Amino acid sequence: MDKQQSRVFSLFFKGSLVKQILIGLVAGILLAWLAPEVAKMMSLLGTLFISALKAVAPVLVWVLVMASIANHRQGQKSNIRPVLILYLLATFFAALTAVVASFMFPSVLTLVVNESQLSPPENIAEVLKGVLINVVANPVDALINGNYMGILAWSIGLGLALRHARDTTKVLTQDLADAVTNVVRVVIRLAPIGIFGLVSSTIATTGFEVLAGYLQVLVVLLGCMLFVALVVNPLIVFWKIRSNPYPLVWACLRESGVTAFFTRSSAANIPVNMAMCRRMNLNEDTYSVSIPLGATINMGGAAITITILTLAAVNTLGMPVDVPTALLLSLVAAVCACGASGVAGGSLLLIPLACSMFGINNDIAMQVVAVGVMIGVLQDSAETALNSSTDVLFTATVCIAEDNRISDNPLTEKNNG
Numbered sequence: 001m002d003k004q005q006s007r008v009f010s011l012f013f014k015g016s017l018v019k020q021i022l023i024g025l026v027a028g029i030l031l032a033w034l035a036p037e038v039a040k041m042m043s044l045l046g047t048l049f050i051s052a053l054k055a056v057a058p059v060l061v062w063v064l065v066m067a068s069i070a071n072h073r074q075g076q077k078s079n080i081r082p083v084l085i086l087y088l089l090a091t092f093f094a095a096l097t098a099v100v101a102s103f104m105f106p107s108v109l110t111l112v113v114n115e116s117q118l119s120p121p122e123n124i125a126e127v128l129k130g131v132l133i134n135v136v137a138n139p140v141d142a143l144i145n146g147n148y149m150g151i152l153a154w155s156i157g158l159g160l161a162l163r164h165a166r167d168t169t170k171v172l173t174q175d176l177a178d179a180v181t182n183v184v185r186v187v188i189r190l191a192p193i194g195i196f197g198l199v200s201s202t203i204a205t206t207g208f209e210v211l212a213g214y215l216q217v218l219v220v221l222l223g224c225m226l227f228v229a230l231v232v233n234p235l236i237v238f239w240k241i242r243s244n245p246y247p248l249v250w251a252c253l254r255e256s257g258v259t260a261f262f263t264r265s266s267a268a269n270i271p272v273n274m275a276m277c278r279r280m281n282l283n284e285d286t287y288s289v290s291i292p293l294g295a296t297i298n299m300g301g302a303a304i305t306i307t308i309l310t311l312a313a314v315n316t317l318g319m320p321v322d323v324p325t326a327l328l329l330s331l332v333a334a335v336c337a338c339g340a341s342g343v344a345g346g347s348l349l350l351i352p353l354a355c356s357m358f359g360i361n362n363d364i365a366m367q368v369v370a371v372g373v374m375i376g377v378l379q380d381s382a383e384t385a386l387n388s389s390t391d392v393l394f395t396a397t398v399c400i401a402e403d404n405r406i407s408d409n410p411l412t413e414k415n416n417g
Helices: 002-014 017-034 036-041 043-070 080-104 124-135 139-145 148-162 167-189 191-206 209-241 246-263 270-279 284-297 300-316 323-338 348-358 362-374 376-408 410-416
Strands: none
Touching: 017 036, 017 191, 017 246, 036 043, 036 191, 043 139, 043 148, 043 167, 043 191, 043 246, 043 270, 043 284, 080 209, 080 284, 080 300, 080 323, 080 376, 124 148, 139 148, 148 167, 148 284, 167 270, 191 246, 209 246, 209 300, 209 376, 246 270, 246 376, 270 284, 270 376, 284 376, 300 323, 300 348, 300 362, 300 376, 323 348, 348 362
């Protein structure tokens, strides 16, 4: 019996996580179909898993970034700048794709009155002001509330300060980072159980009937996200590494996108992305900063959501849109997306800001937000999967491009010889 228990334990903690997640997904759907009342009670499993991820993610980001910078040796390249450029390019191209799709397949919404207590930002300056306030937030408050802009700012600051500390202190920071990483690995292995609870309870509670009324706008949204994930992003990767991008694209979608689809939070998926970067043997100085940074500003899916729902509102009200205005909307959506929160539904509150470009008042804009909430079962899941998987994709792309550049350098080959 002990051997059998050991075998089951080993299979669970060392088996393929993706296969286990798929098993949990199928089991959740079957339970919701066969026993919906029982499935509703499984929501606790999903809540516990998401809560555990959200609890460890801020601490993981804090210690990894701090330890990476503190232990960074002079002359080592972190490659953060090219990763940041790819993040911003991809977000803009995602918004541009959404504009083209909205012109090709114009959508119309049935706007209904829906009162809300949410307080969306009124202009881009307010978005930027919020970002700056988050940067200088109290570090304890940032950790408690998952304020990743504040966490990044404090961890970078402490990391730079600790570069002048004693070697024993630097070793301590690395040991702390390793310890938190081990805790995160255990939490990640519980993903199949958490996803089983999330899927079964969600389907049993809401079903997919609510999606039928907004099928066209949902299809345009999901179609744009698929196009960006399978065409736009691979083209960016090919431009950078000059080789077939799809093996890397599929790996990122399979391992990062699947879990992000169900957690619906780029911030909660940070531990998953960190683990994937580690398995791929990427430069830790790069991914320890680029992954949490990507969860904050790499928001191609959010840019798509903001653009398509805004243009759907414009079409519903019969407003004409010319090409220059559409291009400006792409830029505004990209900037807004970078200010979107890394939690579920974070992009929806920025729709009123984009709507204000066309003179659409806040009452109507909040009705558009309500539509986004109604289709959020799939929209937000697909958006997060795109956002989070590209964090790993572009980090790996830059690391691979740098390795290729070094190997193609004749001076490097001469030195190695």
